[in-house]
Amino acid sequence: xxxxxxxxxVFLLCIPAVCVTGMVFFKERSVSFSCISVVIxxxxxxxxxxxxxxxxxxxxxxxxxxxxxSVVGRIVFAFLPSLKPCSAxxxxxxxxxxxxxxxxxxxxxxLVSNFYFGQGGWTPFQMLAWGLTGYFAGMLGKxxxxxxxxxxxxxxxxxxxxxxxxxxxxxxWTDGKxxxxxxxxxxxxxxxxxxxxxxxxxxxxxxxxxxLGRIFKRLRVKYGIGTNPLASESDTEK
Amino acid sequence: xxYLKTFxxxxxxxxxxxxxxxxxxxxxxxxxxxALTGGVVLLVSIKKKESLKLLAVxxxxxxxxxxxxxxxxxxxxxxxxxxxxxxxxxxxLLYGLSLGCSIASLLIWFGVWSALITxxxxxxxxxxxxxxxxxxxxxxxxxxPKLHSKYTRLLHAFYAGxxxxxxxxxRTAMIFxxxxxxxxxxxxxxxxxxxxxGYGSKSRTYSQRRHFRKKDAAALxxxxxxxxxxxxxxxxxxxxxxYYPRLSTQGFDALGVGSxxxxxxxxxxxxxxxxxxxxxxxxxx
Numbered sequence: 001x002x003x004x005x006x007x008x009x010v011f012l013l014c015i016p017a018v019c020v021t022g023m024v025f026f027k028e029r030s031v032s033f034s035c036i037s038v039v040i041x042x043x044x045x046x047x048x049x050x051x052x053x054x055x056x057x058x059x060x061x062x063x064x065x066x067x068x069x070s071v072v073g074r075i076v077f078a079f080l081p082s083l084k085p086c087s088a089x090x091x092x093x094x095x096x097x098x099x100x101x102x103x104x105x106x107x108x109x110x111l112v113s114n115f116y117f118g119q120g121g122w123t124p125f126q127m128l129a130w131g132l133t134g135y136f137a138g139m140l141g142k143x144x145x146x147x148x149x150x151x152x153x154x155x156x157x158x159x160x161x162x163x164x165x166x167x168x169x170x171x172x173w174t175d176g177k178x179x180x181x182x183x184x185x186x187x188x189x190x191x192x193x194x195x196x197x198x199x200x201x202x203x204x205x206x207x208x209x210x211x212l213g214r215i216f217k218r219l220r221v222k223y224g225i226g227t228n229p230l231a232s233e234s235d236t237e238k
Numbered sequence: 239x240x241y242l243k244t245f246x247x248x249x250x251x252x253x254x255x256x257x258x259x260x261x262x263x264x265x266x267x268x269x270x271x272x273a274l275t276g277g278v279v280l281l282v283s284i285k286k287k288e289s290l291k292l293l294a295v296x297x298x299x300x301x302x303x304x305x306x307x308x309x310x311x312x313x314x315x316x317x318x319x320x321x322x323x324x325x326x327x328x329x330x331l332l333y334g335l336s337l338g339c340s341i342a343s344l345l346i347w348f349g350v351w352s353a354l355i356t357x358x359x360x361x362x363x364x365x366x367x368x369x370x371x372x373x374x375x376x377x378x379x380x381x382x383p384k385l386h387s388k389y390t391r392l393l394h395a396f397y398a399g400x401x402x403x404x405x406x407x408x409r410t411a412m413i414f415x416x417x418x419x420x421x422x423x424x425x426x427x428x429x430x431x432x433x434x435x436g437y438g439s440k441s442r443t444y445s446q447r448r449h450f451r452k453k454d455a456a457a458l459x460x461x462x463x464x465x466x467x468x469x470x471x472x473x474x475x476x477x478x479x480x481y482y483p484r485l486s487t488q489g490f491d492a493l494g495v496g497s498x499x500x501x502x503x504x505x506x507x508x509x510x511x512x513x514x515x516x517x518x519x520x521x522x523x
Contacts, residue, residue, distance in 0.1 A: 033263045047368060047371055048368075050370065050371075051368050051369075051370050051371060054438065055370070056429070056433075057429040057430075057432040057433050057437045057438070058426060058429040058430075058433075060370065060373065060374055060377070060429070061377065061425050061426065061428055061429040061432070062422075062425070062429075063374055064374050064377035064378045064381055064425075065381055065421060065422060065425045067374075067378045068377075068378045068381035068382045068384075068385055069381075069385060069418055069421075071378070071382055072382055072385045072386050072389065073414065075386065076386075076389060076410060076414055077407075077410060077414075079405050079410075080407060083407075085414075104374070108374060108375065108378060111375070112375065112378045112379065112382075115357060115379070179310060179311065181310055182310045185310065203407070204411075207407070207408075207411045208411065208415065211415035211418075211419075212415065212418070215415070215418055215419045215422055219422060219423075219426065222423075223426050225426065
């Protein structure tokens with residue numbers, strides 16, 4: 001309850017306060033200051049709620065394992081230029097362990113992989129983008145697990161969404177506001193990257209769909225960990 | 239061992255936050271030059287030759303930003319020449335340079351950050367406030383090498399069984415998922431043993447190598463005072479600067495720029511002091 005109140009305060013008080021501060025102090029770059037602070041606050045609020053919730057040790061360990069796995073995946077598959085399995089792993093984890101776990105795995109993947117590949121102002125945006133990738137996958141889990149085509153389409157769409165969000169970050173960072181022509185120029189210059197994101201999501205989802213599903217199902221049967229995406233909300237196994 | 243590394247981690251973290259929060263969002267060229275100079279001097283004196291690559295990248299970013307910005311922005315009174323029908327203005331060029339400067343100084347200051355603060359120390363600072371997050375991050379950092387070595391061992395087993403040595407997507411994916419299948423169960427065992435040892439019944443403790451002492455308090459107060467001075471002056475519009483339609487003639491406030499310059503270069507005090515002590519007075523150090 002207390003966590004709810006505090007997170008509500010973050011959304012209702014801190015975020016407007018930050019926007020106003022940005023406008024007062026940094027006239028020219030107020031938009032970029034506000035956007036970046038809002039992204040950081042959103043992640044902080046989410047982490048805070050998660051922090052206060054009691055969660056079993058198994059859940060923490062699974063979050064850690066899957067985040068580590070997607071970082072290792074980035075290293076192991078490095079021989080294929082620009083194909084990264086991170087999003088696919090995040091999506092599949094979210095489907096089998098729920099949207100909150102999905103968000104955490106996404107956010108931690110971004111944070112920790114940037115320990116290796118370079119931390120910077122883009123980290124919060126990446127955390128949010130991958131976190132949302134997992135969150136939405138967890139929300140749609142019931143349909144995604146049933147329909148293979150839908151899962152692949154979701155992977156492609158979310159890859160494009162990820163790329164657009166990162167372009168938005170670049171745009172905000174360089175101009176301090178959104179200049180539409182620059183945004184379009186960035187999108188078109190990053191079109192190749194966007195395509196590789198979408199394609200690599202589809203390829204890795206198709207590759208990992210069955211083996212990961214099997215492993216997660218086994219964990220559920222053997223240890224009772226994770227949720228059954230096919231079961232309805234009321235009789236979710238915990 | 240660098241003397242700067244003996245501070246309590248909260249001190250350098252606050253310091254970096256102070257410096258970066260100003261240098262990233264201001265458009266005032268005097269402040270930007272201070273941040274860039276301070277960052278470059280610190281980076282070179284801490285990392286020596288390793289810093290050259292980063293500096294080259296930053297110079298490239300600044301040049302590219304400066305040259306390309308006037309192609310997107312056509313504001314400004316001083317037209318240099320025309321690209322198609324659009325003017326290429328001096329103001330937009332300089333604004334691009336300023337943008338490049340803020341990105342470059344951010345990268346450089348992050349370089350200094352990573353030289354002075356390790357991951358463990360970040361965890362120790364946040365571990366008190368956010369134990370679960372810190373626990374998960376430290377577990378991830380532990381699992382990564384473990385998973386990677388497991389992958390390598392499985393790969394060798396695959397070779398020994400007569401598997402192909404040609405790298406392919408299918409083969410890598412197969413070994414990768416086998417690696418997950420193996421580790422997932424091990425990891426669940428970890429969680430069971432955590433549970434058995436009373437996870438969640440008491441708060442976690444962290445070992446900390448550095449402790450908050452008088453010199454930490456002094457350094458913290460010093461950097462906060464300078465930072466607040468800068469913020470007050472920015473808030474009172476004494477450090478406002480604009481590029482369009484013409485370059486502004488104001489924006490240089492001796493107190494503001496001076497205190498920011500001092501803030502950016504203050505760690506040099508310890509570096510120089512350490513060098514001098516080492517050189518001339520070995521007994522005292």
